Amino acid sequence: MIAFIVNPVSGNGRGRKVWNEIERVLRRREISHAVRFTTGPGTAVALAGEMLRSGQYTVIAAVGGDGTVHEVVNGLWSAARYAGSREAAAAAETAEEAPHIACRFAYIPAGSGNDFARGHGIPLHPLEALELIFKEHAGSPIDLLHMNGRVAANSIGTGLDGQVALETNEAGYKKLLNKLRLGKLAYVLALMRVLFTYRPCDMKLLVDGSKTEKSRVWLIAVCNIPHYGGGMLICPSARPDDGKANICIVSGISRLKLFMLFPLVYSGKHVGHPAVSFLSGRSVEIESSQPHVAHMDGELARPERIRIDILPERISIIK
Numbered sequence: 001m002i003a004f005i006v007n008p009v010s011g012n013g014r015g016r017k018v019w020n021e022i023e024r025v026l027r028r029r030e031i032s033h034a035v036r037f038t039t040g041p042g043t044a045v046a047l048a049g050e051m052l053r054s055g056q057y058t059v060i061a062a063v064g065g066d067g068t069v070h071e072v073v074n075g076l077w078s079a080a081r082y083a084g085s086r087e088a089a090a091a092a093e094t095a096e097e098a099p100h101i102a103c104r105f106a107y108i109p110a111g112s113g114n115d116f117a118r119g120h121g122i123p124l125h126p127l128e129a130l131e132l133i134f135k136e137h138a139g140s141p142i143d144l145l146h147m148n149g150r151v152a153a154n155s156i157g158t159g160l161d162g163q164v165a166l167e168t169n170e171a172g173y174k175k176l177l178n179k180l181r182l183g184k185l186a187y188v189l190a191l192m193r194v195l196f197t198y199r200p201c202d203m204k205l206l207v208d209g210s211k212t213e214k215s216r217v218w219l220i221a222v223c224n225i226p227h228y229g230g231g232m233l234i235c236p237s238a239r240p241d242d243g244k245a246n247i248c249i250v251s252g253i254s255r256l257k258l259f260m261l262f263p264l265v266y267s268g269k270h271v272g273h274p275a276v277s278f279l280s281g282r283s284v285e286i287e288s289s290q291p292h293v294a295h296m297d298g299e300l301a302r303p304e305r306i307r308i309d310i311l312p313e314r315i316s317i318i319k
């Protein structure tokens with residue numbers, strides 16, 4: 001049976017409308033399914049965990065944006081990690097030892113960014129994405145990025161974009177804009193503010209044991225897929241199933257030049273710019289001269305230290 005986890009407020013209320021369309025199709029075709037709605041931040045994590053543990057579902061589908069994907073994937077990953085006895089959970093101390101997730105994950109895009117869909121070639125039209133679930137599909141295994149007891153499906157970023165996640169989260173006007181279904185505006189306002197105020201700092205990276213030092217770093221994006229921040233092609237050569245994370249570093253550039261570089265990221269034309277460098281590897285440690293503020297799939301994270309490990313082929317997705 002297929003289970004759906006629906007974020008009704010994703011895409012400024014699009015999630016609810018998309019679900020209504022999907023439900024009509026499911027009823028017409030008499031497809032047995034279960035559905036649960038999120039009621040606030042974090043609820044999709046718990047719902048996904050419950051659904052996986054019930055063992056009733058062969059496919060668990062998220063209907064929402066990248067934040068909903070992040071929560072559902074985390075719910076599935078941690079339920080699989082802590083499945084079984086307390087002893088087994090204690091034995092699965094490290095993320096690397098966690099078992100593979102027993103059901104397939106599907107995604108129906110209903111958010112504002114939908115990078116997960118872009119990165120995997122899942123149709124952006126919700127009913128076309130739904131058709132993929134109906135086809136008998138074994139699922140394609142993809143890697144996940146692990147940091148500090150959480151996983152990211154798309155990317156982890158620090159620097160300017162971590163600060164954007166922090167400001168969006170803390171902005172006093174965020175609740176009001178969410179109520180008015182203008183949640184994305186909170187993100188744009190935070191981005192504008194951060195672009196004018198962020199102070200770049202020195203950072204050290206340790207990628208698979210090799211050290212790289214960079215000064216005046218604006219951002220470091222550690223990516224599992226090429227897309228980022230709602231359609232930017234930040235790491236064009238990132239592949240979700242190659243066992244490696246691709247890392248984009250933007251450093252050593254003035255604020256004015258950064259403004260000029262910014263639009264090029266949407267088409268991937270920033271590649272080759274002298275301020276942009278790329279690395280790739282299985283594990284990444286980042287040290288900064290300032291406290292870390294990061295995001296995981298666009299959701300705020302404040303780790304004491306940044307150590308990201310790739311978890312190869314950890315979940316099977318329908319695409």
Ligand SMILES: Nc1ncnc2c1ncn2[C@@H]1O[C@H](COP(=O)(O)OP(=O)(O)OP(=O)(O)O)[C@@H](O)[C@H]1O
Binds near residue numbers: 230
């Ligand atoms: N019922 C709810 N009420 C308020 N917030 C919710 C609810 N359910 C989930 N959320 C939160 O909504 C946030 C945004 O969800 P999501 O990222 O899926 O949509 P989006 O921001 O429109 O899309 P995208 O990330 O693709 O731009 C998530 O942080 C999630 O925790």
